[in-house]
Amino acid sequence: MVDDNELKRLAGLKAPAPRAEAKARALSAAMQAFEEKNSAAPKGSENGQRLTDRLREIWREMMQKKLIAAPALTGLIALPVAGYTAFYLMQDASRFGGNMPVDTVAVRQEEKKADADKLEAAPPVVQVAPKPEAPATSETFAESEVGRGIAMPAPAAEPRGRVGTLPGVVANSKLMADEASRGIAPPMFDQAVSVEDRERFAEFKTNPVRAAATDPVSTFSIDVDTASYSFVRRSLKEGFLPQADTVRVEEMINYFPYDWQGPSDASAPFNSTVTVMPTPWNQHTKLMHVAIKGYDVQAAEQPRANLVFLIDVSGSMNAPDKLPLLQSAFRLLVTKLNPEDTVSIVTYAGEAGTVLEPTKVSERAKILSAIDKLQPGGTTAGEAGIKEAYRLAQESFVQGGVNRVMLATDGDFNVGQTDDDDLKRLIEDKRKSGVFLSVFGFGRGNLNDQMMQEVAQNGNGTAAYIDTLAEAEKVLVEESSSTLFPIAKDVKIQVEFNPVAVSEYRLIGYETRALNREDFNNDRIDAGEIGSGHSVTAIYEITPKGSPAQTIDDLRYGEASTNNGGIANADEYAFVKIRYKLPTEDVSKLITTPVTTANEVSSFDAADADRRFSVAVAAFGQKLRGTDQVASYGYDDITRIATAARGTDPFGYRSEFLSLVRLASALSGGNR
DSSP: OOOHHHHHHHHTSOOOOOOHHHHHHHHHHHHHHHHHHHTTOOOBOTTSOBHHHHHHHHHHHIIIIIITTSHHHHHHHHHHHHHHHHHHHHHTGGGGTOOOOGGGHHHHHHHHHHHHHHHHHSOOOOOOOOOOOOOOOHHHHHTSTGGGTOOOOOOOOOOTTOBOOSTTOOOOOHHHHHHHHTTOOOOOSSSOOOOBOOOBOOOOOOOOOEETTTOOEEEEEOOOOOHHHHHHHHHHHTTOOOOGGGOOHHHHHTTSOOOOOOOSSTTSSEEEEEEEEEETTEEEEEEEEEEEEEOOOOGGGOOOEEEEEEEEOSGGGOSTTTHHHHHHHHHHHHHHSOTTOEEEEEEEESEEEEEEEEEEGGGHHHHHHHHHTOOOOSOOOHHHHHHHHHHHHHHTOOTTSEEEEEEEESSOOOSSOOOHHHHHHHHHHHHTTTOEEEEEEEOSSSOBHHHHHHHHHHTTOOEEEEOSHHHHHIIIIITHHHHHOEEEEEEEEEEEEOTTTEEEEEEESOGGGBOOGGGGGOTTSOOEEEETTOEEEEEEEEEETTOTTOOSOOOTTGGGGTTTTOOTTTTEEEEEEEEEEOTTOSSOEEEEEEEEGGGBOSSGGGSOHHHHHHHHHHHHHHHHHTOGGGTTSOHHHHHHHHHHTOOOOTTSHHHHHHHHHHHHHHHTTTOO
16 A cells, blocks of 8 residues: 555656657657648538648647647647547537538537536636737638628527637537546637626517407507527527527518518608418418518618717627628628718727727728728727717718717627616617617627617617628618618507407517507607618417407406497408608607408418518517417428518528528427
8 A cells, every 4th residue: 555645745746847859859749640640631611721721720829829838738638639629620520611410400409518517517727818819801801701601600509697618619529528627628729718608688578369359459669670580590500599589580570671562752751561361370360461661762862871880899809700790891881881971980998999080981991991900809898989989970960861870799888887778878868869879799609689679779770680791791781771771760550459350469579669558659759760671570460250269268248348339440450550750850650551351362372472481480480489379380381381482582581591490490309
């Protein structure tokens, strides 16, 4: 038996430092063996770089920046770490542009969850982060995967509150957990950060079924935001079903352009069309489809634009899908503006600063240069940034034109005024000046969607989530008119259902936009904005009187309130009212539309393709939220109606939607 004192003495000894020549020989031999073993790999990743080449780069970086800094450990862990690096990259080739087979995604998701649980039980690992390299400029970035509109690798979407690992690294290997338990630091592919997933989404409950006899009026603000669809898309493409609170069904529906009938001239800012059709997921109910189309302002009619880019350059923006993507996105927007428009740039990180004073777009090179020079670093002084942005917007205010702050960020305002209610009051106060505000979210892990929604709604603006350059092109180039040029503000919808014809109704989506009944006629209540050419869709599922689908019992004494000689307008399903204000006015105008059997089509297939496709998207959004009404309606059913209604699809948005439905089906294990 070994003496305990001897063991204690040996434990206290320091490992002898390796001789320089021995260290050099070992390093050279390891590198040579490693390169010979992997040099024949024939297949490259999508980003144009072989996996083995990427592996060598990571290995060299580790040896030069990390292991060399601790020479006593070089001989002990060099080869195990090299082996692990090779194992990890071959396992997760998709992180560098490869494709993960759809039929394996659900299995991988379970593996990641199980292994991450092991990691959480392991002792903490202390790492020294290398100094991050400066992000690529827009020119070099445009040549990367993001520059081609392909989403860059990002941390896997994981449940909120769960501890993540490193940017770009997925904790799905038993080897990583085993090494962590022995105190061996895993390889670092980006800046070493162990952060908690701090994404924030407002929680809300799905709209319930309501009885028309007791609660006949439904009131809500319109919503033209699209952030939810982009976030859902990214989650599915990263191999995860999105959490219910990230799915806002109306934003899924309104993501797509539709050929609704619009007004013929600018005297009426938008036109509404109502259609009643059978419900594809319930033969005993009907859908009341409300389609709104804004007047499309032609280029010759567009007013001058005074834009302030308010850009988050805090340290958390140092990722390929954050600041570099943001820079490329705003470059695209600048090329779309007219020479007489003006652009200012304000950044915030620790403190706010003006990067570019108001500059005419005719000096495009100056503006693009200012965008390219942005660098990340520091904390997030959002309050000061907003105040400075509004100051510049008011300094260059264009009477009768478009005055807008465009906030681009990945997350929280964590220095200064951080409470969402305080930010809401600040934005409400500033919008009275005539300066609107839109918000564009980037990246994952720190996204504060709840703040984005609050700021955009109260700033008379829109919220979009940009995950690829293709999405930036859609929002800021293809749909620039609707993004930048408002044609109506404070747009509210109120629907009164006729209890003689409708027993129950349910509004699909718009949960976060609900208003009180009395808010409809109150011009002081803020509501949504419609931009030039915007399409807005609202869908109700209604249960006709006497249908076996009725879920709420009739009142025993319900007829007493209506037994007065008959009901006026008894042939109507409902009465739709829309209130709006012109962008420069404070008094609302009213549009009304009675809904009768004249608005009805005989079958679902008799409805036009756009309406059928919008219903398919509505079904998909409800399915992702776990809504009871579509529980028995399968992903294959959604695919069927969306495929039949895909139409010409010039930008490929609808084809992409079909691929997302297939992904969701695979991730759900093929469950209906």
